[in-house]
Amino acid sequence: RVLANFKPGETVLDLGSGAGVDCFNAAREVGDTGHVIGVDMTPEMLSKSRENAAKSNVNNVEFRLGEIENLPVADNEIDVIISNCVINLSPRKKRVYAEMFRTLKPGGRVAISDIVALQMMPETLQNDLEMIAACVGGAQQIGGIEAMLKEIGFKDIRVDPMDGAKQIIANWFPTLGVEDYVTSASITAMKPETFCC
Numbered sequence: 001r002v003l004a005n006f007k008p009g010e011t012v013l014d015l016g017s018g019a020g021v022d023c024f025n026a027a028r029e030v031g032d033t034g035h036v037i038g039v040d041m042t043p044e045m046l047s048k049s050r051e052n053a054a055k056s057n058v059n060n061v062e063f064r065l066g067e068i069e070n071l072p073v074a075d076n077e078i079d080v081i082i083s084n085c086v087i088n089l090s091p092r093k094k095r096v097y098a099e100m101f102r103t104l105k106p107g108g109r110v111a112i113s114d115i116v117a118l119q120m121m122p123e124t125l126q127n128d129l130e131m132i133a134a135c136v137g138g139a140q141q142i143g144g145i146e147a148m149l150k151e152i153g154f155k156d157i158r159v160d161p162m163d164g165a166k167q168i169i170a171n172w173f174p175t176l177g178v179e180d181y182v183t184s185a186s187i188t189a190m191k192p193e194t195f196c197c
Contacts, residue, residue, distance in 0.1 A: 004111040009033040010079040013103060015068045015096075015112075016040060016086030020049035020061065026082065027061045037078075038063040039071060069095045073103040083112040085184075088138045094148050101152050107193035115169075116159060116185045117141040125181065134172060139182045154189035161185045 006012065006029035014023050017038025027036045038061065040046055049063045066072035068083075069092050081100050090096050100110060117139040131137035140148075142159045149157045165184040172178060 004080050004082050004109075006030050006034075006080065011077060012036045013071075013073060013078045013081045014038045015071075015081065015083035015100075016089075017049060017063060018045050020052050020063065022082060022084060023049070023061050023063070024052070024056060024058055027058050030060070032060060034060055036061045037073060039066045039068065039073070041065070041067050069099060071099045071103055075102055076105045078103045079105055079108050081108070081110045081112065083114070085114055085135045087112065088115050088135050088140065089132070091138065093140055093145075094152070097148055097154075098152050101154065101191055104191040106191055108191045110154070110187065110189045112187050113162075114185060114187060115139045115182050116145060116161075116187075117182050118161075119181060121181045125176070125178065131178075136172075136178055136182050142185070145187065149187075149189050153192065155192050157189045159185050159187050 006026055008031040010030045011034065012026045012030060014026065014036065017023050017040045020038055023036045023038040030036065038049055040049065040063065043065060046063050046065050053061050064072045068086065068090060081104065087093055087096050115135040120141070125131050126137050128137055145159055146157050161183045162185060166179045169182060170179040
């Protein structure tokens with residue numbers, strides 16, 4: 001991931017690691033002195049990711065069963081957190097961001113991709129189970145994300161909509177106009193280096 005700008009020796013945390021693809025990519029970049037932790041809430045995906053790691057002979061990656069609202073990770077352990085279209089699925093987003101802050105080392109950073117809301121969505125979209133499962137219904141407005149991250153203590157916060165996302169999202173649900181309400185964005189932030197305790 002260009003956003004994450006991994007460095008050799010870093011410890012990386014992937015939220016909602018699935019089959020482990022992003023973890024394996026990160027593992028190559030942090031090298032043998034680095035470490036990657038993938039967290040997923042489904043035992044089936046955990047088994048798949050561990051199987052993939054064994055097949056690929058990747059030794060600097062581990063996968064843990066857990067929820068992103070209660071990460072099975074120690075305080076101040078992580079250099080960089082990555083995630084792809086996972087946080088918007090949680091109804092407790094502030095709790096997720098607080099857990100991210102807790103697990104990051106001082107000076108650690110967040111570099112995630114997610115679906116975010118450009119404006120208030122109609123309740124018909126917010127409450128539609130298909131929309132929620134498709135990472136649309138639970139999307140948080142950009143200003144709300146920025147405010148939560150700031151309140152928790154993050155600095156250098158950026159929520160940047162991605163070029164070309166509108167047309168891609170329009171193709172998901174061609175007749176619903178979803179692209180007027182949500183977009184794909186990169187979210188980056190840092191835990192202050194002077195943060196303590």
